[in-house]
Structure formats: C-alpha cells, structure tokens
Amino acid sequence: MKKNFLAYGLVPALALGTYGTVGAQPLAAANVMSEQGGTGQVAAAAEPVTQESLQTLHKELEQQLYQAQELQKRLNAQLGSLEKRMTKVEKKTNEPRVDIHGYGRFRWDKQHFTDFKGTNRKSVWLNLFVNHRINERWSFHSEHEFENSLSTNHGAYEPDGGFEKPGGKKYSRPVLQLYADGRVGDVNVKLGRYYLQSPYKFTFDEKIDGWQASYGIPTRWGRKANFTLNSGNTYSKVFYGDTENKLDIWAEGGSGNVRVLSLIGEIPVAKNTNINTHYGRITRRNDNLRRKTFSLGFDTKLNRDLKFWAALAKSDSNSLNKSHVLQLQYKEARADIPGSFDIYVKKYLQRGHTGMTNWFNDDIVDPTHGDYIEELKQQNPDAPDNKPWQYRAGEFNGIRIGADFVPVRNTKLLVNYTFGKQGLFDAGQGKLTGKRNHYSFFRTQWEVYF
Structure with missing residues (x-):
C-alpha cells in the first residue's frame, strides 16, 4: 500500500x-x-x-x-x-500618361459707342489641352486655340489678303501654351510658353515665354500662402501714349520684344479671406523703356453664398496710372454641378497704363485697338479718313452685370452686360481730353466641356 x-x-x-x-x-x-x-x-x-x-x-x-x-x-x-x-494599374486608368480634353465656346458679342457703330460678331472657339505625364514629378502641357467667325466665315488667324487686311490678324495662337511643369524639391517649376494671370486678371493677363517658380508655405487656415516668380518675354501695348515713349508715342500696336518680371503673393489671413499682391516690371528691349506696376487686393466670403473682392493698381507712368475694381458675387456656377449658378456685379475704373500687357482687360474695346479694328473701320466708312481716331480711349469707368448657369453637366451659359463711360485720349499729349463717351458691351456665350 x-x-x-x-x-x-x-x-x-x-x-x-x-x-x-x-x-x-x-x-x-x-x-x-x-x-x-x-x-x-x-x-x-x-x-x-x-x-x-x-x-x-x-x-x-x-x-x-x-x-x-x-x-x-x-x-x-x-x-x-x-x-x-x-495601384499602378489604377493610376494608368485614372491618370493616363496622355490626356486630351478641352472646351468649345459659341459666342455672340455686341458693342455700342456714342455716335459710332459698334461690332456685332458671332464666333465659335475651340480650345484643346494635351497633357503628357513624363514621370511622377514632371509633365508636359500644351493648349491649342482656334476661332472661326460665323458672321464672315473667316478664321481668327486667317490672313485673308495679308498683313492688316480685313479679316486678317497680326498674330497667331494655334499653339497658345507649350510648357513643362514639375517639382524641384519643394518648389513648383514651369518652363516654356504659358499663360500668366495676376490676381483677378487685373494688371496682367497674357502668355509669356519664360519660366515660373512657385513656393507654398502652410498657414493655420489650412491653405498655403503662395509666392510665384515669373520671368520671360511677352507682348504688350502698354507704352501706347506714354509720354516717355520716344520711339513712337502714336503707335497703337504693341511690341513682342518686351521682357517681363512678375511677383505674385496670395496669402490667407483668415478662414475665408485672402490678400493678393502683384508687383510687375516690364521693359522694352529696343530702348530700355521700363514701367513698374503694383496691385493690392483681397477677397472674402461674407457668408456661405456671398463673396466680395476688391483691388487697387498703380504704375509709375505719368498718366493713366491708377485703377480699381470691386465685385460682389452670389453663389457659384460649377460645370460639374447641374443647376448651379451665380450672379455678380462688378464696378471698375480701368486705365491703360496700370496694366502690363493689353490696353484694357475684360474685353473692353478701345476702337483703335484689338481684333475688332478692321471691322469697325468697315462699319464706319464716314469716319474721318475711314479711321476712328477721334474715339481713342484711355480709361473706362463703368459696371458689369452678369450671370452664369449650368443647365446640364459639363456645360455653362454665360451672359453679361457692361456699360459706362470711356474717357477719350490724346496719345500725342499722353493725357485724357476731358470728353467721355458712352460705351456698352453685351456677351452671350455657351460653353461645352469634354
């Protein structure tokens, strides 16, 4: 046991x-x-x-x-x-190496001047964008623009008889932009021919052949403060009627032999408010004539649907050297949201020498400038010497009222009406004559995106 x-x-x-x-x-x-x-x-x-x-x-x-x-x-x-x-397969599907898209515009413009018959033009435009993704950091882009007048059946850039003949143009834009962009460290870089627009397109709205460097700094508002430096060659009419222009003060045509330097600052200062600045310097190589332009503006959301912006501009020219713009907009028309719309009103005083490129922005027409001059001559044969010189304008002070609507996805209908006074200009004296004529401009445009 x-x-x-x-x-x-x-x-x-x-x-x-x-x-x-x-x-x-x-x-x-x-x-x-x-x-x-x-x-x-x-x-x-x-x-x-x-x-x-x-x-x-x-x-x-x-x-x-x-x-x-x-x-x-x-x-x-x-x-x-x-x-x-x-992921690579999805990226090739969603971000193809070569992407082609664009939009078409069907446009009707009508202009009226005091005692002067304005233009009535119907035209169709086509803009094609081609993007080629080289690698993860660099891409190549181009934009091609074509226009055809439905009134005369002439292309915008068709010579139709030669230089300065009816229907012909002095320049061509079949290749509007052609540039490469990418990143070098934390800096965004652009090289080639590209469109440069200052804030609100107020003092600069033109293509340049050159380079761009842009750098962003994070802010407490969740948006970056961006600073953009541009340098290159551009086309400008800004020296027309400038008293320091000793080559030809009367020449209304511009020059393509102009060097531009541009510095843009876009700075968030509150949740819904941004301050925008632009310093520009433009130099004509022929005689080293130089102009400097500075603009300061801001935009803010007053509430969910109401947005307001304002800007001032000044140049170092002896005349026509101050401009301002105010705009109030309700809602926003977005092509990807059917039924969206916006309504806006813009008040501005715009003078020729506060810009760095074209005489006027926003499609405001001085009868002695722009694409319409030959048609204006044809429609006003009784003008002295068949030339509307007495209607030279150096400033526009007026209002634009407009509305945009998206009836179906990837389309947009735009309608705006501009009216005010054009201050007549004596180019030889480089100053206004004191006479102001009525001017109005009406546009209806249908856009289709693809």
Missing part, C-alpha cells in the same frame, strides 16, 4: 512541479497520468518526463513559431507587391 501511495502521490507532484517551473505543456503531464485498465498502474510504455525532454519540446515550438513568422513576412511582401501593381 505504501508503494502504491508513493506512485500515486509523488509522480503527479513531480510532473506538476516541473510544469510550473519550466513551462511544460499540460498534455505532457496528462501522459504521465495515463492509466491502463483501471488498475492504478502507471503505463509502462509512457516515456518519462524530464527537464531535457521539456526543453526539446520548447525549442521545437519556438522553431515552428519562427517558421510561421517567416511565412507571414513572405505573404505580406507578396501582398504589398500586388497592391503596388494594382
């Missing part, structure tokens, strides 16, 4: 004590406790549990765990590689 008592008491105690000290599995202890036939005898065939056997079992389990971890790593690597390949 004492031997049986020892067998049934000491062996289980040893097994349980060993399990607790070296971490043996409960299954090993159970094997030691296995019985045969209910006789209480320990199975003779059971292997004895020792410190060495438990350590061996522990090492085998560690090896199996290591192999499982290695297998998991290989599976994770394969899944990561598959995910990268799927």
Whole structure:
C-alpha cells in the first residue's frame, strides 16, 4: 500500500512541479497520468518526463513559431507587391500618361459707342489641352486655340489678303501654351510658353515665354500662402501714349520684344479671406523703356453664398496710372454641378497704363485697338479718313452685370452686360481730353466641356 501511495502521490507532484517551473505543456503531464485498465498502474510504455525532454519540446515550438513568422513576412511582401501593381494599374486608368480634353465656346458679342457703330460678331472657339505625364514629378502641357467667325466665315488667324487686311490678324495662337511643369524639391517649376494671370486678371493677363517658380508655405487656415516668380518675354501695348515713349508715342500696336518680371503673393489671413499682391516690371528691349506696376487686393466670403473682392493698381507712368475694381458675387456656377449658378456685379475704373500687357482687360474695346479694328473701320466708312481716331480711349469707368448657369453637366451659359463711360485720349499729349463717351458691351456665350 505504501508503494502504491508513493506512485500515486509523488509522480503527479513531480510532473506538476516541473510544469510550473519550466513551462511544460499540460498534455505532457496528462501522459504521465495515463492509466491502463483501471488498475492504478502507471503505463509502462509512457516515456518519462524530464527537464531535457521539456526543453526539446520548447525549442521545437519556438522553431515552428519562427517558421510561421517567416511565412507571414513572405505573404505580406507578396501582398504589398500586388497592391503596388494594382495601384499602378489604377493610376494608368485614372491618370493616363496622355490626356486630351478641352472646351468649345459659341459666342455672340455686341458693342455700342456714342455716335459710332459698334461690332456685332458671332464666333465659335475651340480650345484643346494635351497633357503628357513624363514621370511622377514632371509633365508636359500644351493648349491649342482656334476661332472661326460665323458672321464672315473667316478664321481668327486667317490672313485673308495679308498683313492688316480685313479679316486678317497680326498674330497667331494655334499653339497658345507649350510648357513643362514639375517639382524641384519643394518648389513648383514651369518652363516654356504659358499663360500668366495676376490676381483677378487685373494688371496682367497674357502668355509669356519664360519660366515660373512657385513656393507654398502652410498657414493655420489650412491653405498655403503662395509666392510665384515669373520671368520671360511677352507682348504688350502698354507704352501706347506714354509720354516717355520716344520711339513712337502714336503707335497703337504693341511690341513682342518686351521682357517681363512678375511677383505674385496670395496669402490667407483668415478662414475665408485672402490678400493678393502683384508687383510687375516690364521693359522694352529696343530702348530700355521700363514701367513698374503694383496691385493690392483681397477677397472674402461674407457668408456661405456671398463673396466680395476688391483691388487697387498703380504704375509709375505719368498718366493713366491708377485703377480699381470691386465685385460682389452670389453663389457659384460649377460645370460639374447641374443647376448651379451665380450672379455678380462688378464696378471698375480701368486705365491703360496700370496694366502690363493689353490696353484694357475684360474685353473692353478701345476702337483703335484689338481684333475688332478692321471691322469697325468697315462699319464706319464716314469716319474721318475711314479711321476712328477721334474715339481713342484711355480709361473706362463703368459696371458689369452678369450671370452664369449650368443647365446640364459639363456645360455653362454665360451672359453679361457692361456699360459706362470711356474717357477719350490724346496719345500725342499722353493725357485724357476731358470728353467721355458712352460705351456698352453685351456677351452671350455657351460653353461645352469634354
């Protein structure tokens, strides 16, 4: 009895004590406790549990765990590689290496001058954009613009008889933009021929052949403060009627031999408010005649649907050197949201020498400038020498009222009416004559995006 008592008491105690000290599995202890036939005898065939056997079992389990971890790593690597390949396929689908899109415009313009017959032009425009993604950081872009007059069936840039002949133009824009853009470190870079627009298109709105560098600084408002430097060659009429223009003060045509330097700052100063600045310097290479222009403005959201902006501009010219603009807009017409619309009113005083390129922005027409001059001559044969020189204008002071509407997705209908006074200008004296004639401009335009 004492031997049986020892067998049934000491062996289980040893097994349980060993399990607790070296971490043996409960299954090993159970094997030691296995019985045969209910006789209480320990199975003779059971292997004895020792410190060495438990350590061996522990090492085998560690090896199996290591192999499982290695297998998991290989599976994770394969899944990561598959995910990268799927991302590349999705990017090629959603961001193709070559992308072509654009928009068409069907336009009707009508202009009226005091005692002077204005133009009435119907035209169709097509702008095509081609984007080529070179790699993850660089892309190549081009824009091609074509126009055809539905009134005369002549293209905008068709010579139709030669230089300065009816229907002909002095310049061509089949390749409006052609440039590469990318990143160098944290700086966005643009190289080639591209459109440069100052804030609100107030003092500069023209293409240049040159380069651009832009850098953004994060702000507490969640929008970056952007500073953009531009330099290159451009086309400008700004020296027309400038008293310091000694080459030909009467020449209403512009020059393409002009160098431009432009610095633009767009700075968020509140949640819904931005301050915009533009410093520009333009130099004619022929005689090194130089003009500097500065503008300062801001835009803000008064509430969810109402936006207001205002700007002032001044140049270092001796005349026509101050301008301002105010605009209030309700809602916003977005081509991707059918039924969206906006209504706006703009008040501005714009003078010729506060710009750096064209004589007037916003499609305001001086009868002696722009694409309409030949048509104006044809429509006013009784003007002295068949030339409307008495209608030279150096400023416009007026109001524009407009509305935009998106009837269906990727289309937009624009209607605006501009009216006010054009201050007549004596180019030889470089100043206004004091006479102001009425001027109005009406535009209806249908845009289709594709």
